[in-house]
Amino acid sequence: MKLTIPVLLISFLAVGFLMAAGCSDTKSPVAEAAPDYSDWRLTLKGASEMVFTLDELRNLPSVNGHGYCVSTTGFRFGPYRCKGVDLRVLASMAGGMEPGDTIWISAPDGYLWVFDLDQMEGRGFVTFNEGLAEIPSPPLRIILMYEQDGKPLSYNDGGPARIAIISEEPGVITEGSAWVKWVDRIEIKEKTA
Amino acid sequence: MNRAIVPVILMLIFCTLYSGCSTHPNTGKIPLKVVAAGSLLVPFSELESQYEALNPDIDVQVEGHGSIQAIRQVTDLYRKFDVVAVADESLIPDLMYRPSRETGKNFTDWYVPFARNEMVIAYTEKSLYHTEINETNWPEILAKPDVRVGFSNPMLDAAGYRALMVTMLAGDYYGDQTIFPRVIGNHFDPPLVMENSAQGYTVRLPEVPHPSDQHIVIRDGSIFLLSLLAAGGIDYAFEYRSVAEAQNLSYVNLPPEINLASTDYEDWYAKSHVILGFPRFSSIGQERGGRPIVYAMTVPSDATHPDEGQKFLQFVLGHEKIGERGWPASL
Known part of the structure; x- marks a missing residue:
């Protein structure tokens, strides 16, 4: 009987060590500090030019949807619940787009992607199921996402704002090249002759 | 007491070292x-x-x-x-x-x-005209209206703009400058025009290329073209030889004058140019010139x-x- 208490005590300690050992870089359940994006600015240029802070972007009408993308080598990212501003809203604020115009999305790392008016309406994208087999495209929309899975977008995920192509249906995968990270400039270019 | 605790302590050390890992x-x-x-x-x-x-x-x-x-x-x-x-x-x-x-x-x-590496034209036994295609007649097979041809997005993948170069160079090699428009150019809206100048042949891509019919299929990467080939969604795809072989696909070998493989034809390849629709990366320009792979x-x-x-x-x-x-x- 005398042995029971120390044996049990040490056993509890063992279990405690077992749960904690070797996991120093495992994510803590404590919420991560919100990233500081106070210096970030988004330049929106069309017929007029505007500059937004993140708070100002978040105050614009927002939309939600399912986002899921795949790299050119077949690596999938997601699925995510995405929240952001429909790119058409931003285009409209900059003066709108005419047939033949394009919208150029760029980031300070030097990456640029371009959408045309058809794509702004959610058309012309290739879509896949989770097995990466092509499926008919459901209605899609392009957003400037600032919230992913209910949290501010982390820097590694492209925060404070990145492009996402979203659907009301879960499990719809789109090609990831258009999902520009770290967006800081959106510019409408008029159709060239 | 000590003898009873020893195994527990050993267990503790063992678990501490290996647990959770x-x-x-x-x-x-x-x-x-x-x-x-x-x-x-x-x-x-x-x-x-x-x-x-x-x-x-x-x-x-x-x-x-x-x-x-x-x-x-x-x-x-x-x-x-x-x-x-x-x-x-x-x-x-x-x-x-x-x-x-x-x-x-x-x-x-x-x-x-x-x-x-070298460019080849990959296909399967589901591909239309697969029993007929060869190194000589591939431009005619790929130009047939019922054939579907795939290549990867030139904005994203070197194999994509190399597909355009192969088709441009084929015009000179086979003495038929209609090959590029018939196989690729005429199937876009607006059509992709192959410009001929003293520097050679140049194709300028629009910012967002739109195939105008079912003849041409563009995907972000070759992995998606391979899936389409396997499923019969396309008949032929421009691919690297090693990729076609790794997937056990059949393929048409192209002449060394156009397959972008040989340093002996470096000057010949350099006649082909593709100007991309926009500078996707600020660190590199929009023009790609033909060169050995x-x-x-x-x-x-x-x-x-x-x-x-x-x-x-x-x-x-x-x-x-x-x-x-x-x-x-x-x-």
């Missing part, structure tokens, strides 16, 4: 990070297994991207890689022979060419494990499988 990334091995062109992923996967078997203290981690995007991981995103391996040797001096803002040293000052590797100057990177590079250079079926050819 079965899925822990810290295996005690040195992570050797390799960023490689997508067309190298299959062979590098095999190299990874072999290298780790020979070097149990090393964990080779291969990440695949298009070649420019692979280099950008180092030069623009400042990620640490021990080896960079790309499908176009010119990209390393163009994009990496410049100083890093973090170290002040060039990202690298050297590279080693280690393999070459030569793979190259380097160890970035800011690699975390440069010595291990060098050892892996030497392992690749001396590997006997280069040139075998499914692998890029030896130089």
